[in-house]
Amino acid sequence: MGFGSGPKTTHTGKCSTCLMKMISKVGFGDDLCADDSVLPLDVKHAWNKSTGGTVAFINQDETAEEDLQNNSTKFPSQAGAKHREHTSEMQCVHHKKLTTGTCKEVQSQILQQLDIEPDRPIGYGAFGVVWSVTDPRDGKRVALKKMPNVFQNLVSCKRVFRELKMLCFFKHDNVLSALDILQPPHIDYFEEIYVVTELMQSDLHKIIVSPQPLSSDHVKVFLYQILRGLKYLHSAGILHRDIKPGNLLVNSNCVLKICDFGLARVEELDESRHMTQEVVTQYYRAPEILMGSRHYSNAIDIWSVGCIFAELLGRRILFQAQSPIQQLDLITDLLGTPSLEAMRTACEGAKAHILRGPHKQPSLPVLYTLSSQATHEAVHLLCRMLVFDPSKRISAKDALAHPYLDEGRLRYHTCMCKCCFSTSTGRVYTSDFEPITNPKFDDTFEKNLSSVRQVKEIIHQFILEQQKGNRVPLCINPQSAAFKSFISSTVAQPSEMPPSPLVWE
CATH class of the missing domain: 1.10.510.10 (Transferase(Phosphotransferase) domain 1)
Incomplete structure (x- = not known):
């Protein structure tokens, strides 16, 4: 390197x-x-190419893509293990609200929403799991951070929302930021969050x-x-x-x-x-x-x-x-x-x-x-x-x-x-070698968060607002070879975490 x-x-x-x-x-x-005098560093890639099925692209015209984005809130992706057995049924049901076609036609429409296929985990932390994946829109390798068990309690909700807003706020070459957030499912199935970042x-x-x-x-x-x-x-x-x-x-x-x-x-x-x-x-x-x-x-x-x-x-x-x-x-x-x-x-x-x-x-x-x-x-x-x-x-x-x-x-x-x-x-050369940000990050939104349901609704809406633009939204592909492993991957276990601070007498 x-x-x-x-x-x-x-x-x-x-x-x-x-x-x-x-x-x-x-x-x-x-x-x-x-x-x-500067020796190259031999950095080993932390991933292998996917052994799962390749994501197929179906050509879409601009109108179809616009309709897809406008109706994105009704397309539930598979965010939790407890829903994965009912993938086809859930997707068909929500599509039926938008179309009068047969179930087979509805399933064909499902394929038109581009999917992102997880390949393998590359990191485990206290509050998330990171996988290397391929962005099907451009074929580039990116990192996909899975934030599981987001809505267990109010403290967890606030922490995740804070991190999510920070990742969307950052604009600096030496600070990792969000490139995209995966399409959220219907709020009734909304349990996990997936953030796309640059893969290092x-x-x-x-x-x-x-x-x-x-x-x-x-x-x-x-x-x-x-x-x-x-x-x-x-x-x-x-x-x-x-x-x-x-x-x-x-x-x-x-x-x-x-x-x-x-x-x-x-x-x-x-x-x-x-x-x-x-x-x-x-x-x-x-x-x-x-x-x-x-x-x-x-x-x-x-x-x-x-x-x-x-x-x-x-x-x-x-x-x-x-x-x-x-x-x-x-x-x-x-x-x-x-x-x-x-x-x-x-x-x-x-x-x-x-x-x-x-x-x-x-x-x-x-x-x-x-x-x-x-x-x-x-x-x-x-x-x-x-x-x-x-x-x-x-x-x-x-x-x-x-x-x-x-x-x-x-x-x-x-x-x-x-x-x-x-x-x-x-x-x-730039006029400012070490830029700062102005204004500062605003965390006053946390003061008004009083219940898990309220935070869940606010985060859901926040993610949908990030979807605006010309890019096709992404969701988890339940047909991928790595789907079961991805869904079951968890955060670091207690034995892997750093020791807690000392409680002095």
Whole structure:
């Protein structure tokens, strides 16, 4: 996997002033994309071609397609295992309301609604299952996220609706967003949601644990993209709350996207409002969460990025402990005993645990031993991220301005990004390398959600509103070879989930 896939660019006077300064500083110039020091990454595809039946296309004229979209609410797709035995009957019944033809003619009309055929699962999370599928409209491979058991309770409903709205809100190259949402069934059968997103070949966890060498340039361009995406999320007022290597998707050109917003929420500015501690995989959990803080900020995401940065450098988890207490002890082994001011939001039991132990001095120089790539600039930036006091932790915006990332920025915008483009006379660069969003993500809709039925109706209508346009809507194909496996696939089991946060006495 190399950087970019386009032709080598020639830099001219059209380059922005700041990028030209970076080019001059690092001395890459015209040979940037052909730099032999950047080894390609051998990313294994996470899917195989489908062994199921091929989806057949039936030619449709514009009128038929328009009628199909206008009547889409009456076409139930198969969203739940409990309905799959009655697929043909259900579809025929609802079509009979629209036509006077025979049942055989009705079944023929069913085929005119293009189906999407699941191939195989590629990921399991706490709140969803991801499959690789083929979009029959253009033949492209995409990812299909299945959100099962959506309407079990009000909390689950709100969380799914929040994630769904976020995926439709995001417009950033380093943040995964929704390309489409599958046609919902009639509301009486509406139990699951299916979201189509871009399919990425791998993730940062798989790359880190692989034997594939990672150059300093790889580390810089990965870290740059993580922070670039995080700056965008934080500008929208969103805390991701589960930044980890497995939630950082990577394609064959080293383009990275932040994914999995099942735990994401809008930042709570009122410090008197309690926030859940059931967030962030333990190895990447910030000390304020480990110590029972009832309120936290987007600084928890920066801590997670710091842990990942160290993991990219050393190819091993920085704080790998068996329990939250051991996790906290490993952190203080590196950073030293925190001050009372740094622990001001911690619960009393956590403070007592720290104060009972021996006073520890910082041992930050050990970070230089992570690898030969742990240069002074790298360790300096890492230390700005791994700060015990969240109020003193560097922000995504300030981290992006650190000189360590100059080369990562240059490489990304020279041959990887979509915001800059090449012309016959040279590369034209965007005026804003790290864009933010305005306005922020609005979560006020959650305040008026009071019942499962109400949320179900609102989500159903929201999905239908996303279907507007010229594209033919999609639904699950119950005739596909993988249908039974797809329907029965579930979210991660409790034993596969990260340990819960410690409850301090």
